[in-house]
Amino acid sequence: FCCDPDNLKTSTRSVSVDLNNDTALIIDIPDALCERDKVKFTVHTKTTLSSFQKPDFSVPRQHEDFIWLHDTLVETEEYAGLIIPPAPPKPDFESPREKMHKLGEGEATMTKEEYTKMKQELEAEYLAVFKKTVQVHEVFLQRLSSHPILSKDRNFHIFLEYDQDLTVRRKNAKEMFGGFFKNMVKTADEVIISGIKEVDDFFEQEKTFLLDYYSKIKDSTIKAEKMTRSHKNVADDYIHISATLSSISADDSTAIKKHFEKLADLFEKLRKVEGRVASDQELKLTELLRYYMRDIQAAKDLLYRRARALADYENSNKALDKARLKSRDIPQAEEQQQLCLQKFDKLSESGKRELTSFKGRRVVAFRKNLIEMAELEIKHAKVMLTMIYRCLFDNAYAIMKLALNVVTSRPFP
Amino acid sequence: MSSPILETETKPAAAAVVKPLVEAAVETVAEPVAELVEEPLDEFDDLVDLSTDVPSVQATAAAAAESPLVEVEAETPSEEACEDFVDLSGSDSDSSQEETLLEVPADSAAASSDPQDVSTALPPGDVATGSAAHEQPGALLEVDIGQASANGEKQPLSEDLFFDPLANLADAGPPPTAAVKQPAPPPQQQQPPQPPLDLFEDDPNDLFGESRHAKSAKQQPPQPSSLFGEVDEDIFGEPLGAPAAKKAGNMASREQRETTVGTKTSGLGGGGAGAGAGFGDVGGPLNNNYEKEPADIFSEEAVTIAPTAAKAAAAASSSRTNGVHGAAEEGDIFAEATVELSLDSPRADRKKNTTAAKPSTSATTLSSAADLSKTHSASLEEVNSHVCIYIHVHISASTSIHTTLAMFRTKTFTVRRRFSDFLGLYEKLTEKHAPNGFIVPPPPEKSIMGMTKVKVGKEDSSSGEFVERRRAALERYLQRVVCHPSLLQDPDVREFLEKEELPRAVGTQALSGAGFLKMLNKATDAVSKMTIKMNESDVWFEEKLQEVEAADQQFRKLHGMVESLVVHRKELSLNTACFSKSVAMLGSSEDNTALSRALSQLAEVEDKMEQLHQEQASCDSFSFAELIADYIRLLGSVRGSFDHRMKAWQRWQDAQTMLQKKRESEAKLLWANKPDKLQQAKDDIAEWEAKVTQYEGDFDRVSSTVRKEVVRFEKEKVKNFKRQIIKYLEAQLKAQQQVSLCSDGV
DSSP states (O other): BOHHHHHHHHHSOOOOOOOOOTTTTTEEEEEEEEEEEEEEEEEEEEEEESSOOOEEEEEEEHHHHHHHHHHHHHHHHHHTTSOOOEEEEEEEHHHHHHHHHHHHGGGGGGGGGHHHHHHHHHHHHHHHHEEEHHHHHHHHHHHHHHHHTTTOOHHHHHHHHHHSSOOOOOHHHHHHHHHHHHHHHHHHHHHHHHHHSSSSSSHHHHHHHHHHHHHHHHHHHHHHHHHHHHHHHHHHHHHHHHHHHOOOOOOOSHHHHHHHHHHHHHHHHHHHHOOOOOOOHHHIIIIIHHHHHHHHHHHHHHHHHHHHHHHHHHHHHHHHHHHHHHTHHHHHHHHHHHHHHHHHHHHHHHHHHHHHHHHHHHHHHHHHHHHHHHHHHHHHHHHHHHHHHHHHHHHHHHHHHHHHHHHSSOOOO | OHHHHHHHHHHHHHHHHHHHHHHHHHHOOOEEEEEEEHSSGGGGTTTTTTTTHHHEEEEEHHHHHHHHHHHHHTOOOOHHHHHHHHHHHHHTEEEEEHHHHHHHHHHHHHHHTOOOGGGSSSHHHHHHHHHHHHHOHHHHHHHHHHHHHHHHHHHHHHHHTTTHHHHHHHHHHHHHHHHHHTTTTHHHHHHEEEEHHHHHHHSHHSOOOHHHHHHHHHHHSSSSSHHHHHHHHHHHHHHHHHHHHHHHOOOOHHHHHHHHHHHHHHHHHHHHHHHHHHHHHHHHHHHHOOOOOOOOIIIIIIIIIIHHHHHHHHHHOOOHHHHHHHHHHHHHHHHHHHHHHTTTTTHHHHHHHHHHHHHHHHSSHHHHHTTOSSSSSSEEEETTTTTOOOEEEEEGGGHHHIIIIIIIOOBBBBEOOOOOHHHHHHHHHHHHHHGGOOOOOOOOOOOOOHHHHHOOOOOOHHHHHHHHHHHHHHHHHHHHHHHHHHHHOOOOHHHHHSSSSSOOOOOTTTOOOOOOOHHHHHHHHHHHHOOOOOOOOOOOHHHHHHHHHHHHHOOOOOOHHHHHHHHHHHHHHHHHHHHHHHHHHHHHOOSSSHHHHHHHHHHHHHHHHHHHHHHHHHIIIIIIIIHHHHHHHHHHHHHHHHHHHHHHHHHHHHHHHHHHHHHHHHHEEEEEEEEHHHHHHHHHHHHHHHHHHHHHHHHHHHHHHHHHHHHHHHHHHHHHHEEEEEEEEHHHHHHHHHHHHHHHHH
């Protein structure tokens, strides 16, 4: 199932984030190949940086490689003060596949035409999922490349340049459990350190805002997903209605035949537009929300790391006090305390910068996407309107003629 | 009030009322106009051969004359006149006319509300024949305006209930023509009791301005006598009308009219001294009389006493008798019209029905008069304790000629019916008509689920929706029954529509013994259907049957699809609502003010979208799914009629075998030479042959009905649905534009 690169190009341009593309490092995924569960992306890099051996190269990468890159970035100590771009979600081809399966089961109840249309629809959906997957992966890389610090990361460069298979192991069970455990610890830790008094108003505000915003945006995302899904269902219903109408018109021999044909035609057209509305909404709204949900999670992680550093600092302060009391190991404690303070300050500084830029980015992206969505919706609504008008006026004329016929042919008693 | 001014007012108003009407009618049906003119006012028949101007004037006078009486019934004169036109021209059976005719009243009303527009195209004498006419302008004008408003309301209503009237006409075709034919003779018969001549001689000299009288007399020699008679009646009719209207609680316009009446009587007092006072007196008792038993004067008295009253009037010279006579006379005219038009099935109890239905009319206020749509507009209400659903059926005048004109003065009436009554009606109708191959429109199915919901009945939206859905379904059902030319003739239908109390329908319960019996019958029917092997002789029917079966299946499928569409859309609407709320929350916690504003606007927009989706869902279900469901049911009865046809065929076959046997036995008898039995055998043969032909006739009827029905349904469905969608999309477009505005505001 190969994806047409041109198609991908067009889709990837409408990304959920607005990136200031500097020409020093341009990354895109021109091609992707889907093999069962695995998706192989071709990561293409164009660069003027001297740290790369060649100015233009492509490497094959898998989803797991992206995850690996993300994890290494998160674990790198010096990036603690940065918002690490959220890892792309695992490609999910289950739902279209399931639908395809269901469609195969229900084939008997449908006309051939209907079945073909449904199949096409599902394929389109599948393709859309595929495109979206490619897009999120690309966005991840682009965000890294546009970041002043992260773009210089060694692992990132390896990821881009190493032309062999990275052979990133899939996480084994132990590691999976470890990750899970780590998450647990982190959550518990978050609760513990939440008691520590915040020293900076900015972060205090930012924290409450992000927590609040995260829950809201999560909710919105779920709702938006549901909405677009049901919109899609409505569009699918149009297929059936259209098919049934056309089969009725095929059976019918009266003057109504034409009207049914027209109506079926209209429904078919409406279906396409309605489907477009749904997918546009999905792309512009749901994706936006989903992406920022993850981004906010990343920002929250940053805040957590900073809070952790603050807690460490407090602890080191306490340790220093204790050491002074016992007048033992004072220099070590002092050193430790200084270290923690430095780290915390650094974190705070870069965190502030990151969060501010994040905010700006978010507003810009929302603005852009909302406007685009509105424009698309207006466009679709207008298209539908004209279609219906045209259909109606054709019909009105035909109906008038029909009525006249009926009247004139009616025998008088 | 100086008479000249009044006069000038009168002319345009009256002219305006009728002229468009006449013109419209003349355009469409030249003959019916003549008939119409004959009809309400008998004296016109000698004027028919005058120029077109004259008829219009006459019609003016007619309108003027009718106005008071009509007001009594909370109706309006030009409406009345229009009704006639509509009905008569309806007989011309051009369905496309329906719409233009619908507009006619509105046009005329509009014109009349603006007297200046209508220049005195007619010579003054033509119109203002009597001083009564010039006393009237206020009333007339008001009435017209009132009608305009009524029409304003009427238009949308008729649009709502659009899908029937058009076809209605086509179906109702036969009766109108019949009705038109019938009335022609009666006018002549009515000529003798036409006493206004006397009246005229008695009164006008004291009452009216001589100059105008003279003028009009000069210009229209044959006319004035009758016209003046008319006018006299007006005077009496006016006081009658006003208090009655007041009693009915009818609005300011009525009150105003009363004041004009007051001025009139005073004017009379000035002009005609004692006579005026006498008139005033007459007004009083008459009013009382009317209040007590409105039906009496206008129907029974009118019918039974009219001739005597006329005679008495001719003889008597006292103003009192005149008054009574005037009332009687008017009643007479209308009663006459009533009789004429319902002649093709004259019923003595018809009148009774009318009177029975009448009290409810007084209860219906202006609003119900306003929803004088061409259809029944029914409203369901829920009665708490027993939780039965009652349907209010406002029968408006022109649903059909019969209902219209037979109930001349009760254009709108209300009866209360249980749902089971509808089923009972269906049972009766099927029993009577289905074997003849008619497609009896089936009523909506009983829904135990929905009903229980209503009964358990919290005020939730689903039960409200259920009630509304059922109401609409019942309405369409009634529409169809009434549209059916032969079902309309059925006394049961009329009884159903008019009678205050119906015996409770039995055997309609789904779970009762009768229901069980019905099921048993159905089962046996099915078995017999299997056993009857019919070798189809008519290809058309074979094809049609297959078509119907296929269509039935397809429609079932389509119905399922649309239902699922509705479900999905509802889901969508629900989800959109959730999303809207969620976005609103998001907007509230957003710290960037512009973005926050944009998000809350987005929430608003989504909220609107949710409403739109909901509307669309209900429009899908009401206008599309329901129609399809109706259609499925109808196909069911079409199939039923096919079955009946098959049964008929079976009978025919049996008859033929019988015939064969009879012939054989006849031959045997002939052989055996037994002439006494021979005759009987011949009779038998003739009988069976007659049956055979009868069944054949049924077939044809069925097929034509089927065709007509199918055509109508399709047409209306498409139209309905389209309109709804367009409405929806326009709304959506608006919403979308708002979205853009919001987003641009970010």
